[in-house]
C-alpha cells in the first residue's frame with residue numbers, strides 16, 4: 404500500500420495471488436526445523452507448548468495482588484511478530500481474518516481456504532494442518548480439526564452486543580468467551596474416537612493449527628472496531644506499562660494498529676455489520 408501499512412483482509416475476499424502468497428509464507432515457515440526462529444513450530448511454541456506465554460482471562464503475577472487480563476494486547480503483539488515472520492518469507496502475504504459470523508461460515512463452517520486438501524496448484528494446502536513437535540513422548544504430527552455444526556458459531560448480533568460494552572475489562576472478558584467458543588468449535592471431538600479432540604480446543608497446541616492465526620486476527624479486528632467506538636480510556640491505568648513478554652512491547656505500545664504498521668480492510672463481510680472507514 405502507498406502508506407506502507409500491511410492490509411489485512413477477510414480470508415474469503417483474498418484474490419488468488421494473495422491466498423497463494425499466504426500459503427507460500429506458511430509453507431516456507433513449516434519447512435524450517437523447530438529450532439529455527441523463522442519456523443512455524445518456533446512461533447507457535449510461544450503461545451502454548453513449550454513456552455506458554457499466552458494470556459487468557461485474568462491472572463495475577465505482577466507482584467501487586469491485582470488481576471490483569473492482557474489477552475487482547477498480548478495476542479495483538481503476537482500476531483504482529485508472527486505476521487512479520489510470514490512476510491519475511493513472502494512479502495506479499497498478510498494474515499487474513501476468518502469471519503466466523505458470516506453467512507458463509509454459518510453454512511459451510513471452516514472456510515474452503517483452510518479446509519481444501521490442496522492449493523490451486525495441486526500441492527498440499529498448508530492452511531489445512533500445521534506441524535506439531537513431539538510432546539511428552541508423542542511423536543511429531545500434524546494438527547487435527549473436528550469442527551462442530553456451522554450454525555453453532557457465534558453470530559454477528561453477539562459481536563454487535565460487545566460493541567456496546569463501554570468498559571474494556573467487560574469487553575475483554577466477553578470477547579474472550581466468544582473466542583473460547585470458536586476454539587472449542589474448531590477443535591471439536593473426533594466422532595470416531597471420543598478420546599481424541601482437535602488442537603484448536605487445546606491451549607497447548609492450538610497455535611500450531613493455521614486457522615488459529617486467522618481466528619485471532621478476527622478477535623484483533625473486533626477489538627479494533629471496539630476501540631473506534633469506545634476509545635482506550637477505560638483500559639485500567641496500571642495495564643498500560645505492563646510488558647507483553649516475550650515481545651519487547653507494552654500494552655500502551657499496541658493500542659494504535661496503524662502505528663504498528665497494519666490496517667484492516669473495510670469489508671462487506673464485516674463483523675457487527677460495521678464498516679470502519
Ligand SMILES: [Cu+2]
Nearest residue numbers: 582586609619
Ligand atoms: Cu485463542
